[in-house]
Amino acid sequence: MTALSILDLVRVTENTDARGALDNARDLAAHAENWGYRRIWVAEHHNMPGIASAATSVVLGHIAAGTKTIRVGAGGIMLPNHAPYVIAEQFGTLARLFPGRIDLGLGRAPGTDQLTLRALRRTPEAAENFPQDVLEVQAFLAPAGPNQRIQAVPAAGTEVPLWILGSSNFGAMLAAELGLPYAFASHFAPELLIPALEIYRSRFKPSEQLDRPYAMVGVNIIAATSDDEARRLATTQQMSFANIFRGARGLSQPPIDDIESYWSPTEKTQAMRMLARSIVGSPDTVRAGIDALVTETGADELIVVSDVYDHATRLRSFELIANAAGILPSSSRLA
Structure with a gap:
């Protein structure tokens, strides 16, 4: 049986406000837990009045606190918008609060428009560092070494599972190279789904996190x-x-x-x-x-x-x- 999970857009509707959307996401997660869904994810979007999940790690804390067993995660964090160290701190903290239930999906799209990107104090060129930033997040979530001067507290040692998200072949190649699970966004970009999956599976290299695609x-x-x-x-x-x-x-x-x-x-x-x-x-x-x-x-x-x-x-x-x-x-x- 293929596992089923949920990507919740945390929609603000014409008859709800942001608080209502956030509470609806939490309520959905509680029901999904009883219906057999494996995980519920929310995604980072900015400057969109109809989506209430901009502060993604905060939203995940709200959802996780209303559930007991379902995995809760980001689908995803748009890593070029953030310092990897800060993301490690946030998701490591979530992992301490909700052990064994937190996922961290990482994408390289901005999740917003170029004007808002500047408000985030990031540049479009930040996406070029995405592969290195993924490795940096992973390192900060790993156990700290004896002489490591900079630790992501309390994230070090939580080893939150990472996922690579994508809607093109780039993410497939990176996930395969790093030996990470891969999530393809065919709910809005279906055209490259099959080629991306073929690339991911054919090039996959086992890692400490994952031994097969x-x-x-x-x-x-x-x-x-x-x-x-x-x-x-x-x-x-x-x-x-x-x-x-x-x-x-x-x-x-x-x-x-x-x-x-x-x-x-x-x-x-x-x-x-x-x-x-x-x-x-x-x-x-x-x-x-x-x-x-x-x-x-x-x-x-x-x-x-x-x-x-x-x-x-x-x-x-x-x-x-x-x-x-x-x-x-x-x-x-x-x-």
Whole structure:
């Protein structure tokens, strides 16, 4: 059985505020823990009114405190925005608070626009140091040497598991070279998924953390009792993508009956290219879609985005997904 995890965008909607989005993320994690999901991740985004996870390590502390067993992590930290030492301190602290439950996924994209990047006191050129920065974070999380003058306190010795995130071949090559697990962002950049996985697996070098390749595939899945209802729920995400192309990064919007009345033909083409691997439908449709994706990719794990507007409806989507994928514990099995 392929493991299932969750990538939560911590969406701020038209009828919630940032606090509501953060509490909804924590509530989702608590339910996901009982439904058999392996981990829940949140990602670093800046200057986006509709996403409340900018202070990623703080958000993870909030989620982890409301759960007991599910792994909690960054999917990811955009490392060029930060000093590796500070990230080691933050995630090492989380590991001390929640032992054995913290993941650190690292990406090299800015997670924002160029103007905000300057506000972060970083430059676009910082991304060129990404491979060295990953090694630096790893070193600060390792046990400190006897003569090591600079330690990341209390992170040293926590050995928080690192992941490389990517939407291109670069991340695949780096993850393979460093012997780290690899997560591909096919929930918004599906075109290079198969080539990236082939590169990762063919070039993988075993490491202390990992002895064989381990690939996670990002996928949008929206489940409802019928295909029609799921397609309607999916219009929330489709509108969000159309708004990105318009330069209007606002709040999440409730679903609509006719998405064709919202977007232009060009916006539709652009959005559907990015959403090409989405699985939207009834439990039977979702089950078939998951099986096909796993067969095609050989994914060790899927990390699911279910961008549904209403919180209770989104919970139901994740529960239906768990049931369709066969991870729902027998005590929670749906009829």
